[in-house]
Amino acid sequence: MNSATAQALDLDTEKGNFHYDTDYEYDAGTGLSEATVNYISEVKGEAEWIRDFRLKALKTFESKPMPTHWATRDLENIHFDKIRYYLSKGQTPSRTWEEVPDDVKNTFERLGIPEQERKFLAGVEAQFDSEAAYSRMKDDLSKQGVIFVGSTEGLREHPELFRKWFGKVIPTTDNKFSALNSAVFSGGSFIYVPPGVKVKQPLQAYFRINAESFGQFERTLIIADEGAEVTYMEGCTAPKFETSTLHSAVVELVALKSAKIQYITVQNWSNNVFNLVTKRARAEEEAEVKWIDCNIGSRLTMKYPGVILKGRKARGEVLSIALASEGQHQDTGAKMVHQADETTSNIIAKSISVGTGRSSYRGIVHIPKTLKNCKNNTECDALLINSNSRTDTYPAISVRGDGNSVQHEASVSKVSAEQIFYMQQRGLNEAQAMSLSVNGFVNDLVRQFPMEYSVELKRLIEMEMEGSVG
């Protein structure tokens, strides 16, 4: 490939490169200590048990080493003492669009949440820095008993629902970053769907980082009661900043008997963000959990959505797309922990590495003895665009028991010169041809996304390949 094409395929790093000054009413300052945690807890007016939970988590965070024995050493460049752990405008979540302050609105306009889409989406909760700035639920959903609130509100007003599962799918001690999140979390969504309720339209939240050196630690917990169904979407864009920013979320999903949860992420952090997220679901008998994950942007993303298949015939699925551009490292994957008979899981991961970008797949599939008739299918495909691009695959598969079967396949390839030549013959230039090939590579996954997102995602990929699409 010539250098012009290479350049054309570069990430458009200027996109999302805007920033409105915002005045923060509450600011916990930089650095992390017990005082920071106490401050956050006080500002939020939290119950004593939550404060204890945070302080315990802080100790765990301090005692755990960085996972650099297997992960990239780039993690050592996170300076925990230079990060601001809590900022808030002190707003209460607004119920109507008119109540949202103008400067916040402006940011969302630039983000391009279209008016029409808002009508389709059942409720929108966009996190502007720490607190929900806009939150609305359609009337019929509230009538059905669906609860869709921020994490602070959820723990304060519905402790009977959320306390039972809070921190149970992902214990504080799971890893260093889940401990960090447990100590300083704010924002995120808490959703409860009552038995048998099928939420037809997807619930959506936009998350943004909007303050320099500001870690965002949202906490999401979704509970789908027996036979309930819900789809949740989160999309992320962040303005570009000079110093590195940390994003470390914890997302817990609980699908009770026969429930279905679909969790969709389309992520586009600016390329100085460390995105270290722990996502895990628990699927009871005949429940189904599907993670759809699209990672574009960030400096380093480490994210391995998992499903613990707890009940008989539970099903877990991870579909993931990663695009690593110049200087970026997408370290993504999936975990499938089978804990009951006849459970099935499916992982399909596709990654594209551009320039010096590096994409890695890490996965765990675990089927212990005593289990019968479990199945897993894993496919990872990697596409390398430039000669200095890099891709890795590190799956771990452990199988015992009776009638279990597992298959894993991975391949690495490049866009074939013949394909490019063919398209050039038909009048496309090299960059256009390349972009078309890349879109084709991910197309079969993109098509599985819900309609709203497949359109948005396609647009996002086209923008990433900007200049090459004509």
Place this chain on the structure above:
Amino acid sequence: MTVRDQSLQNYIDLPEPNTKDPAWRFANPRNYRLEDTSPAPGCPEETLAKLHNRTQALYPEAATHITMAGNNQAMEAHLANEGLEIQFSDTPFTPLPTLGADKFQALNIALAPRTLRIRILKDADIPKPILIAHWATSGNTYPQILIEAGENSNATILELYLNSDDYTPSYNNAATRLQTQAGSHLTRLCVHHRNPLSTDIHLETLQVARDSVLNNHNLNLGSLNLRQETSLTITGSGVDAHLNSLTIASAGQEIDQRTLQKHLAPDSNSRLLFKNALEGQARTIFSGMIDVGHDAQRTDAFQTNRNLLLDDTAEANSLPGLEIHANDVKCSHGATTGQIDPELVYYMRTRGIPTKMAKKLLVYGFFEEILQTLPPCEILNKQIRSWIEKQFSLSQ
């Protein structure tokens, strides 16, 4: 300080392997810990002569029979072979990067008394296989084998790791290094058929130069615990390298295989096929890595691990990996773990084949893909098939 002293110091200084280290994931490093490392005493001449007879009986037609017994006492019997040099050298190996067993490599270098050095000279064509048998008698042994294949040479090497009896425990820490020059054609078959009281570590380093063909086979049909590292480095273009392995693990065995296919030069191929059949609380670990360097464009590398679980107490762990730094490559890996398909057994039963026989046929069918690629040495292959029968309880 000599290389040996330095290695001993390294052995003492290096930490015990830890399962947190990805190079030891799923393994039980405890299995390889050694309280008393001192090498076993050399075995008496008489025993050695007897063992040498047994070596010859295994495959009388071999070009050369080499017997290593106990701790590196050796005997050779040449048939006339031009182009072949065999000697025991006192120059110890220098350390090379391992796939996790640094500590054990250090111990091997520190305590290996001599190195068996086999040189196949330039343009030599040795039609009959060269047979090396290592007999563990008792205690700790540290064999070292160096195979150098000259330019445009052609040879077959058989390495057999055996015990003098079925009831004496042994601990063996072996190292094989193989280096080819341009245009050589080498086949190596390495069979581990130790008794069920033996613990084995085997570090294999295979370095392949331009336009060479290497067929490397590992058959693991014994040992209580075996850690086998197979590290292939391709330094030139036009190489065709095959790594095949067949492991049959039963009765609480742990077979831990780590592999690396490192491509440093463009336009070479490597193919890896590791098959495991497991039963009776046995555990296997396959951890493979294809590492394609920046300059290794147009590499075609493949890695397949297939595990057949014959009962519900066996455990197969698979860690296939890729690290690709070049973009114009064809690299893939596949790993599967499963049981015998009941539909196939049913089909055969409807044709009048009893269940047990049907299962046996299917398992042998699973093995056949590897067995067919073995070098054509009829007597030895028969021997190997009988060892497989012995290792494998379905035949009883």
